[in-house]
Amino acid sequence: MILLLFILIPMAGALLAWIAAAWNQALPRWIALLAMTADLVLAAGLWWQTESATGPWLSTFHRDWMPRFGISFSLALDGLSLLMLMLTFFLGALSVLVSWNEIKERVGFFHFNLLFVLAGITGVFLTMDLFLFYFFWEVMLIPMYFLIGIWGHENRMYAAFKFFIFTQAGGLLMLLAILGLYFVHAHNTNEYTFSYFALLNTPMEQTTGRWLMLGFLTAFIVKLPAFPLHTWLPDAHTEAPTAGSVVLAGLLLKTGAYGILRFVLPLFPEASQAFAPWIMLLGAVGILYGGKLAFAQTDLKRLVAYTSVSHMGFVLLGAFAFSEMAYQGVVMQMITHGISTGALFMIAGVLYERLHTRELEKMGGLWPALPGLGVVSMVFVMASLGLPGLGNFIAEFLVLAGSWQSQPWITVAATIGLVIATIYSLRIMQKVFFGVSWREYKLPDLSFREGLMLMPLIAVIIWLGVYPQPVIRTVKPSIPTVVLAPQAPYTDVAIHPTK
Incomplete structure (x- = not known):
C-alpha cells in the first residue's frame, strides 16, 4: 500500500494546492512542501529497512485493472527504484523552495503542475505493467509543458512546443514497441499481458527483438537526452523557470536512463548486446x-x-x-x-x-x-x-x-x-x-x-x-x-x- 501512497500523496497535494490558492497564495507552497517531505520521509524509512530484505523486490502492489486485455495496476520497488524515488522527493522538495519567491502569478496552478510532474515521475519509477508505464510516461509531459510555457522566459512557447514534440514522438515509438511486444508474446505463449515480469522471457525472432528494442531505446535516449536527439534540452532549460530546470535536469532526464536499465537491457538482452558498441x-x-x-x-x-x-x-x-x-x-x-x-x-x-x-x-x-x-x-x-x-x-x-x-x-x-x-x-x-x-x-x-x-x-x-x-x-x-x-x-x- 505504501507504493500507492508514493503516487497518491503528490497527486492529492497537487489538487489541494490548486484549490487552496483561492483562499491564500502562500498555502500552495506549504502544501507542496509538505507533500514532498512526507514522501521523502516514507522513502527514507523504506531505505532504512533494506538491510533486512531477503530478495531484490522490497515491496509490491498488484490489482487487476482490465484483465481482459492483460492490464493491471502493478507496482514494485527494488533498490534501483528506491534510489530514484529518494532523488525525486529530495529534489521535489527543493524545487518547491527554489520557486518560493520566484513564482508570483497563478501560484496554485504552478504547484499543481509541479506536483503532477513529480507524481508522473514517481509512477514511472514504480510501475511494472507496460501499459501503466506508458500512461505515467505521458502524465509527465503535459504539466512540464505548462511549467515551461506559462512561467518560462522570453521564448517559452517555442521551447515548450519543442519539448512536447520531441518527447511525444519518442513516446509514440515506445507505444508501438510495447504493443509489438504484447502481440509477439501473445502469439508465442497464448497469453495477452502487459506484465513486465511475464514479458521478461518472451521468445521472439532476433530481428523482431532488435526492432522492438530500438523503439524503446529511441524514446529513452530522447528523454536522456543523447546526441543527436538532444536539441530540445538547451531550449527547454534556458526558458524554463528555475524549478522546471531542476526537475528537468535532476529527474526527467533520469527517467530515460531508468528506462534503459529497467526495460531495454532485461527485455532485449540479445539486441542490447548486438547494438552495444x-x-x-x-x-x-x-x-x-x-x-x-x-x-x-x-x-x-x-x-x-x-x-x-x-x-x-x-x-x-x-x-x-x-x-x-x-x-x-x-x-x-x-x-x-x-x-x-x-x-x-x-x-x-x-x-x-x-x-x-x-x-x-x-x-x-x-x-x-x-x-x-x-x-x-x-x-x-x-x-x-x-x-x-x-x-x-x-x-x-x-x-x-x-x-x-x-x-x-x-x-x-x-x-x-x-x-x-x-x-x-x-x-x-x-x-x-x-x-x-x-x-x-x-x-x-x-x-x-x-x-x-x-x-x-x-x-x-x-x-x-x-x-x-x-x-x-x-x-x-x-x-x-x-x-x-x-x-x-x-x-x-x-x-x-x-x-
Missing part, C-alpha cells in the same frame, strides 16, 4: 560534443544544459558495457548528476534574481559581493568536473573502469570528456565570480531559504563522494542477469508480485 560510441560522442558546446555558451543556464548532454553520455557508455561496476557507476551518475546539475540551476536562478541576466559576459568579479554563493558554486563546479572526494568522481570512475574491458578505445575517447569538463567548469567560476568586474556590486548574499536549499545538496554530494557504499549496496540486488553474465543466455526467472 554503437550505443557506447554514441555515448562517447555525446560526452565530447556536449562538453564542446558547453564551453561555447554565453548564457549560464544554456551552458549548464549542455553539461547535461555531456554527463548523460556516461549513462549510455556504462549501461551497455555489460559490467557490474559500470552499471553501479551509471546509477551513481544518475544520482550525482541530479544533485550537482540541479544545484547549478538553482545557483543560476539565484544569480538571475539579483542581476536580472544570465549572460556570462555581463557578470564577473562577484566573489567579494557574494562570498557565500561563491563558495557554494565552487563546490558544485568542482563536482561537475569530477573532483575526487565528490560524488561525480565516483560515478564517472566506475563507468570508465567498467567500460574499459568492453570497449577500451571508446572509453579512452570518453575519458577526454573529463578534460573538457574541467575547462568549461572552471570557465563558469572565472566568468561569474572572478575576472574583471564591470561595476561595483552591492548585492545580498545567500538568504536563509537559499542556504536551506543548497546546504543539503552540498552534504549529499560530499557524502556520495566519501562514502558511496550505501548506494552501491542498495542497487546491487537489482542488477539484471544480462549485465552480470552478458555472454550467457538470459535466464532470469519471472517473478510475479503477490497481492
Whole structure:
C-alpha cells in the first residue's frame, strides 16, 4: 500500500494546492512542501529497512485493472527504484523552495503542475505493467509543458512546443514497441499481458527483438537526452523557470536512463548486446560534443544544459558495457548528476534574481559581493568536473573502469570528456565570480531559504563522494542477469508480485 501512497500523496497535494490558492497564495507552497517531505520521509524509512530484505523486490502492489486485455495496476520497488524515488522527493522538495519567491502569478496552478510532474515521475519509477508505464510516461509531459510555457522566459512557447514534440514522438515509438511486444508474446505463449515480469522471457525472432528494442531505446535516449536527439534540452532549460530546470535536469532526464536499465537491457538482452558498441560510441560522442558546446555558451543556464548532454553520455557508455561496476557507476551518475546539475540551476536562478541576466559576459568579479554563493558554486563546479572526494568522481570512475574491458578505445575517447569538463567548469567560476568586474556590486548574499536549499545538496554530494557504499549496496540486488553474465543466455526467472 505504501507504493500507492508514493503516487497518491503528490497527486492529492497537487489538487489541494490548486484549490487552496483561492483562499491564500502562500498555502500552495506549504502544501507542496509538505507533500514532498512526507514522501521523502516514507522513502527514507523504506531505505532504512533494506538491510533486512531477503530478495531484490522490497515491496509490491498488484490489482487487476482490465484483465481482459492483460492490464493491471502493478507496482514494485527494488533498490534501483528506491534510489530514484529518494532523488525525486529530495529534489521535489527543493524545487518547491527554489520557486518560493520566484513564482508570483497563478501560484496554485504552478504547484499543481509541479506536483503532477513529480507524481508522473514517481509512477514511472514504480510501475511494472507496460501499459501503466506508458500512461505515467505521458502524465509527465503535459504539466512540464505548462511549467515551461506559462512561467518560462522570453521564448517559452517555442521551447515548450519543442519539448512536447520531441518527447511525444519518442513516446509514440515506445507505444508501438510495447504493443509489438504484447502481440509477439501473445502469439508465442497464448497469453495477452502487459506484465513486465511475464514479458521478461518472451521468445521472439532476433530481428523482431532488435526492432522492438530500438523503439524503446529511441524514446529513452530522447528523454536522456543523447546526441543527436538532444536539441530540445538547451531550449527547454534556458526558458524554463528555475524549478522546471531542476526537475528537468535532476529527474526527467533520469527517467530515460531508468528506462534503459529497467526495460531495454532485461527485455532485449540479445539486441542490447548486438547494438552495444554503437550505443557506447554514441555515448562517447555525446560526452565530447556536449562538453564542446558547453564551453561555447554565453548564457549560464544554456551552458549548464549542455553539461547535461555531456554527463548523460556516461549513462549510455556504462549501461551497455555489460559490467557490474559500470552499471553501479551509471546509477551513481544518475544520482550525482541530479544533485550537482540541479544545484547549478538553482545557483543560476539565484544569480538571475539579483542581476536580472544570465549572460556570462555581463557578470564577473562577484566573489567579494557574494562570498557565500561563491563558495557554494565552487563546490558544485568542482563536482561537475569530477573532483575526487565528490560524488561525480565516483560515478564517472566506475563507468570508465567498467567500460574499459568492453570497449577500451571508446572509453579512452570518453575519458577526454573529463578534460573538457574541467575547462568549461572552471570557465563558469572565472566568468561569474572572478575576472574583471564591470561595476561595483552591492548585492545580498545567500538568504536563509537559499542556504536551506543548497546546504543539503552540498552534504549529499560530499557524502556520495566519501562514502558511496550505501548506494552501491542498495542497487546491487537489482542488477539484471544480462549485465552480470552478458555472454550467457538470459535466464532470469519471472517473478510475479503477490497481492
